[in-house]
Amino acid sequence: MMLKFLKKxxxxxxxxxxACLVISLAACGNSSQQxxxxxxxxxxxxxxxxxxEYLPQSxxxxxxxxxNIKVNYTTYSSNExxxxxxxxxxxxxxxxxxxxxxxxxxxxxxxxxxxxxxxIPNFKNIGDQFKNMDYDPGNKYTVPYMxxxxxxxxxxxxxxxxxxxxxxxxxxxxxxxxxxxDDQRGILGIILKKLGYSLNETDPVxxxxxxxxxxxxxxxxxxxxxxxxxxxxxxxxxxxGVVWGAEAVLAQQENPDIKAVLPEEGMYLWQDNFxxxxxxxxKKNAELFMNFILEPEISAEISKEFPYANPNLEAHKLMDxxxxxxxxxxxxxxxxxxxxxxxxxxxxxxxxxAIWTDVKAR
Numbered sequence: 001m002m003l004k005f006l007k008k009x010x011x012x013x014x015x016x017x018x019a020c021l022v023i024s025l026a027a028c029g030n031s032s033q034q035x036x037x038x039x040x041x042x043x044x045x046x047x048x049x050x051x052x053e054y055l056p057q058s059x060x061x062x063x064x065x066x067x068n069i070k071v072n073y074t075t076y077s078s079n080e081x082x083x084x085x086x087x088x089x090x091x092x093x094x095x096x097x098x099x100x101x102x103x104x105x106x107x108x109x110x111x112x113x114x115x116x117x118x119x120i121p122n123f124k125n126i127g128d129q130f131k132n133m134d135y136d137p138g139n140k141y142t143v144p145y146m147x148x149x150x151x152x153x154x155x156x157x158x159x160x161x162x163x164x165x166x167x168x169x170x171x172x173x174x175x176x177x178x179x180x181x182d183d184q185r186g187i188l189g190i191i192l193k194k195l196g197y198s199l200n201e202t203d204p205v206x207x208x209x210x211x212x213x214x215x216x217x218x219x220x221x222x223x224x225x226x227x228x229x230x231x232x233x234x235x236x237x238x239x240x241g242v243v244w245g246a247e248a249v250l251a252q253q254e255n256p257d258i259k260a261v262l263p264e265e266g267m268y269l270w271q272d273n274f275x276x277x278x279x280x281x282x283k284k285n286a287e288l289f290m291n292f293i294l295e296p297e298i299s300a301e302i303s304k305e306f307p308y309a310n311p312n313l314e315a316h317k318l319m320d321x322x323x324x325x326x327x328x329x330x331x332x333x334x335x336x337x338x339x340x341x342x343x344x345x346x347x348x349x350x351x352x353x354a355i356w357t358d359v360k361a362r
Contacts, residue, residue, distance in 0.1 A: 032276050046285040079098065086277050091281065094277075095154075099270045108344065119291065127312075149331060150267060151263070153233055165194070166263050180202050187214075202346070218362065222238055234255050268342070296318055299312040
């Protein structure tokens with residue numbers, strides 16, 4: 001009896017051990033699947049396409065360290081350059097940055113992916129005035145990054161005349177001494193504002209008038225530079241210029257003689273947005289990157305190095321008062337009311353293209 005009992009006991013124990021082993025292996029398998037699933041959430045790469053001098057390397061480094069995601073970073077100098085590369089092979093990029101009117105064009109042309117906002121909880125940090133813009137109601141395709149303006153920067157140590165607006169830049173005293181943005185819509189836009197027209201004028205007669213004014217202004221233009229126009233202001237090569245507000249402030253930090261002027265005719269205003277090009281290979285990583293950028297500490301770090309106006313109101317709490325009160329960066333309501341944002345002008349862009357190409361080639 002005892003022998004039969006021992007054989008039966010061993011059989012039961014063997015079956016029990018086998019069952020435990022199966023359960024253990026299954027658990028390991030599930031654990032491995034969970035770990036693989038978790039690793040799919042981070043790791044890999046993200047391809048970012050952005051303006052130059054617009055995102056600190058320190059921020060890229062922190063993102064890579066936190067998520068183990070390689071950031072492949074490429075820059076451009078104008079919205080038009082960005083659009084051309086997106087159209088030529090946009091699926092190589094996971095995130096781009098598009099100014100308001102260009103975001104509108106990309107959305108209309110089906111060049112943008114819808115963003116899963118559930119992956120961007122930090123979107124709540126953006127001020128309401130920067131959301132639901134007319135080019136993207138409901139923010140289906142865009143997440144605000146930075147906003148700002150174009151100002152007139154003047155070296156008051158060398159320029160003794162009082163500069164108040166765009167019309168003053170046409171004076172003979174500025175011959176071959178201006179640095180202006182290499183920005184077709186922006187520069188033709190400020191000429192239109194000088195004439196009393198809209199930045200978004202489409203009337204061919206008024207655009208021809210603007211062309212003739214551009215020909216006059218060209219005599220005073222020494223360089224077109226959207227990347228770092230502050231450089232020529234700091235080293236004295238340019239007496240004045242039409243530059244981004246943040247560039248004027250950075251130039252002033254190096255040369256206190258440089259003064260930022262909010263043009264009396266009304267400023268060129270803009271809002272830059274993250275956008276995911278159609279067919280982006282790493283969409284989730286792109287959304288993770290956006291959410292990371294909108295963390296208050298990270299967003300404030302960006303503004304510290306590149307002081308463009310920041311739509312992240314939580315980041316404002318970490319920024320210095322002097323920056324937030326600088327009207328060259330954060331203009332008052334009256335100046336904002338006088339300013340304009342660029343819009344999609346449809347087929348009239350062909351006239352702008354022709355004017356820009358013709359006059360610059362002279």
